[in-house]
Amino acid sequence: MQAFLKGSSLSKNDGETSTKQKPSSEDKKRLEPWVEKYRPKCVDDVAYQEEVVAVLKKSLKDLELPNLLFYGPPGTGKTSTILAISKELFGDMYKTRILELNASDERGISVVREKVKTFAQLSASGVRPDGRPCPPFKIVILDEADSMTSAAQAALRRTMEKETRSTRFCLICNYVSRIIEPITSRCAKFRFKPLSNDILEKRLQEICKNEGLKFNETAMKAVLETSEGDMRKAITYLQSAGRLKPDEIINAEDICEIAGVVPEDIITELMKVCNNNSYEKLESAVQNIILEGYSATQVMNQLHDTIVTSDDLKDSQKSVICERLAVCDKRLMDGADEYLQIMDLATVIMAQMCNAS
């Protein structure tokens, strides 16, 4: 921009342009979220999911693949795995052999009938243009399949069977229970488990070294705790922290702030107020939590941890509180007001602490 302003003579600026353009291409690389940058490139890179990897490697050798159904919590590598295997199977023919549909695409029954069907009906040859063999099928990846309507899933059934000769389906979802039975029985099911902390840590350390992030011990621990086995979450936290404090050492508080974790003393304070048996104090304490901008779900999660491990409460009291906790959590999911729900829960805790004993 500055060059534009001062430079009316073009020739003089030409040299500058070329040097200026260079960092921008570098920047473009940096633009990439690390989640994409560090996505496993081949099946061997996929961490911690031994069974799946073993099966897929076998299929790589035989050039044969069953219909697949991947399920498991977010950030465990489901999408990465299927993308990696299809890249290895097809190489540069990747674009023509894969149809990837996810929840951001229109995916009602009409799309299944038309787009998926026409794609499935295309035949695929068993040789590449250059004569080498390649698997004689195409893959339809239905990401986030649990958000498909059951009508759309039902429309898939026959298509899946009829086109087995030339098409494989890979369904990816978080909850296998939301996929209709006829579909699950047509697929080989694989469960992806949450990553263990050592694996997570190893990978994160690698990334930190690569990106030149300065991290202290407690921060790493905080990342591991808050991400709960979700690799994507962990990497996103890392990147965000790196962006916020590019040159400083990142500590545990930064991670907690990014992750939206409520500081421990606010929770203890709330418990203390509950013990006081004063409605007015409770009211202002809860109001304060809301005004500080903490999210009610997070507060409830952490309250749950405190209550379950608490020594002051009897088991019967804990069970009453936890029951209400479940109710309130459901209500929050339905979009109920945060203040009222926390108040509801807190009054129950208060009653249990002060009256039942």
Added chain:
Amino acid sequence: MSLWVDKYRPNSLNKLDYHKDQAAHLRKLVQCGDFPHLLIYGPSGSGKKTRIMCLLRELYGSGVTKLRIEHQSFVTPSKKKLEISTVASNYHIEVNPSDAGIYDRVVIQELLKTVAQSHQLQSAAQRQFKGTYYCFLSFSLQYILVVLTEVDSLTKDAQHALRRTMEKYMATCRLILCCNSTSKVIPAIRSRCLGVRVPAPTVNEIIQVLQATCKKEGLNLPAEFANRIAVHSNRNLRRAMLICEACRVQQYPFSENQEIIEPDWELYLKETARQIIDQQSPKRLFEVRGRLYELLIHCIPSDVIMKGLLKELTSNCDGQLKCEITQLAAAYEHSLQLGQKSIYHLEAFVAKFMAIYKRFLEEGLVEGLNDFF
């Protein structure tokens, strides 16, 4: 003449009055030219929008303040036409997708895709001119910013639709999501964004801002009065400013014990609560229903009515009863969110309260009589 709230809205990250550390971090974030998707959350009146506008200014300079309103139309799968108005500058586009009601998913999908893809073309075209033209395409121009407000009122469908789109078009567009609370945002989106919490300003911070504003206006604001406004505003800076301006219109110079004007709907709500406490009978219930209708007609959100009622009612009854009523309110507010017409649930709450309160009074009476004999 504009309102003080707009007139004295800080327009750069340096000038923000509170959360300065956070502002410094944000500045660093944009200075490296690239940043992840942002999710900005906090209670209303805490300055989320101000921070977003400051960020945009920091990125693009004063060009972002030249706004235009555009009307975009979308067609749903069921061939229904939708009109959405967006506010846009050359660098960003601001949408409130919840305007589209249950069709917000269509808006999100179409809008983001068109924005993300068309911009790609545009910057490619600019690059083509490089040979003859001097290309001054600055780095930050490579992507367009989409500001989505009220993300928490998006349907789950629409939020799922955002998931993949956010990743796919990362290179051409960045999202700034703005919401009151992250509870209603699905975890998949939360994990893709950098969350920025904007807590409400403390009472002292509000007092400082009020004093500074009045000084700029050439007014004298007594400390005691400023304190009262700040407390009254419930840590909502926008509200505090509005109250202050309203008081200025009403009476100047300010006096220490000047009355603070409350919005009339609040007074109306308080009066309604008083009536409920006053008498519990079907006839009174009928009257209260009329008053609730009156509030709803004037577009007071039903959850605000519920909270207001609860606050007034609990301040008028006994300790044990308070807990019971709070739990009731929580339950009815939940059913209100699920249901279609809010009047049913509000009325049910009032009726239930009347029943409990009356029983409580009668029990008290019987006990009193027992004691007497």
